[in-house]
Amino acid sequence: MQNLVVMGAGNLAHALVQGWQRIPNPRWTVWVLARSASYLEKGWRPWPAPITTDPAILREAHLVVLAVKPKDVEAACATLREQAPPDVPVLSMVAGLSLQRLRQALPESPLVRAMPNICSAVGEGITAVSFDRHRAPDPAEIRRLLETLGDVVEVDEALIDPITALSGSGPAYAYVLLEALIEAGIRLGIDPELARRLSVQTLRGAAQLAHAEPQLTPPQLIRLIASPGGTTEAALGRLEAEGVKTALCDAIFQARSQAARLGQAQQA
Ligand SMILES: NC(=O)c1ccc[n+]([C@@H]2O[C@H](COP(=O)([O-])OP(=O)(O)OC[C@H]3O[C@@H](n4cnc5c(N)ncnc54)[C@H](OP(=O)(O)O)[C@@H]3O)[C@@H](O)[C@H]2O)c1
CATH class of the missing domain: 1.10.3730.10 (ProC C-terminal domain-like)
Structure with missing residues (x-):
């Protein structure tokens, strides 16, 4: 088993974790890294995956899913650089965040950008993915992971913002x-x-x-x-x-x- 760490413990993270927990996954153990205990206030108790506020969890990560708001990306990437292996693959689901910008923050990581929606929680989502041209994680593996949340389409990165507006929202x-x-x-x-x-x-x-x-x-x-x-x-x-x-x-x-x-x- 490999460790998948979801960074962010908000609405999207909860939907992803619920979706992944529906079907036993032989490949990934899912963990959630929260910034604060604010997730307790959402009334989701218990969380469907182990959750921690200790960023040291990133040291053991084999894949990181970035599920924070755009305003928090910079700090989240700084934590990743401090704690995670430098070449940890990162799957970003942050609205508006380009692969080019993410590459500047995480120079060594294989990168992929995705736009899912909240219906992932019940396996009826649709996720658009775009792999970084320079260095990306194994597309087949990422597809398999996302397919348990619903449909998956691979698109040119230029379409991710329009898709955010259409099926993300x-x-x-x-x-x-x-x-x-x-x-x-x-x-x-x-x-x-x-x-x-x-x-x-x-x-x-x-x-x-x-x-x-x-x-x-x-x-x-x-x-x-x-x-x-x-x-x-x-x-x-x-x-x-x-x-x-x-x-x-x-x-x-x-x-x-x-x-x-x-x-x-x-x-x-
Ligand atoms: N919600 C959707 O339907 C949806 C669909 C597609 C894509 N997205 C994208 O997903 C991202 C998250 O959206 P959301 O709706 O889930 O937002 P949200 O409910 O506000 O959740 C964001 C979470 O990230 C946490 N966080 C911030 N910085 C962090 C850090 N450095 N380490 C760990 N956790 C951190 C926040 O913690 P605090 O509570 O302490 O601030 C909060 O729990 C956004 O970029 C959005 O564009 C959302």
């Missing part, structure tokens, strides 16, 4: 829709628990149908439900009038710009 957009469905259900007289059950299963089923019928475009899927003069058409007309689709597209562009800003701030 994406579950949050789905939860906005979920919130609206539940709220409307309750206002229509459905009790909250039933409204949640109906709404969650509707989103889940809609995603699964789209997944099962990849040849159908979204407008074709919509036509399976909406008939002229029907209830769905009435609802869609209102969504169109309110510009909901345009607003959602604009929001994703906004997220993309923020990823670029975070990257620039790190280079400043």
Whole structure:
């Protein structure tokens, strides 16, 4: 067994660890390095992997997953340089952090950049990966590790920021829709628990149908439900009038710009 140390004990780290613990992994023993005891305040007790605030854990690391906020990268890399073997492979999941910038901080490490999402916790995530051109860990091994969290796609690094905006942040957009469905259900007289059950299963089923019928475009899927003069058409007309689709597209562009800003701030 080799030691995988996740640096950061926040929302993403928790999702990754939950995802990895679902399937027994013969290759990796997962540890979590926290900076402070703040993870205790999140109500996740016990953590699904051994957790410590002692950076000496990095001395035994065979792979480090960087899961800290962009503002904390510099300090985290300084700790890595002090504690970890100089050539420890690093898998960064930090939004906006380029491989070039990470290479400056960790000159000897094999590097890979990835953008997962929170659905990794239940094995239904999707992770985009981009390997450093100069020195990278074994791609097959990294793929195997990430595949236990869901789908994996290898992309050019230039796509990681757009993917951060689309599928990294994406579950949050789905939860906005979920919130609206539940709220409307309750206002229509459905009790909250039933409204949640109906709404969650509707989103889940809609995603699964789209997944099962990849040849159908979204407008074709919509036509399976909406008939002229029907209830769905009435609802869609209102969504169109309110510009909901345009607003959602604009929001994703906004997220993309923020990823670029975070990257620039790190280079400043
Ligand atoms: N959340 C998501 O859905 C998601 C999805 C894809 C990518 N990401 C990326 O993942 C990263 C983490 O996001 P998050 O949502 O998990 O943030 P978060 O909940 O704020 O967690 C960040 C964690 O990192 C810890 N930390 C900071 N510096 C550290 C250090 N030097 N050593 C060890 N731990 C350290 C923080 O500790 P303190 O509590 O003491 O500050 C905190 O526990 C971000 O770069 C984000 O872009 C997140």
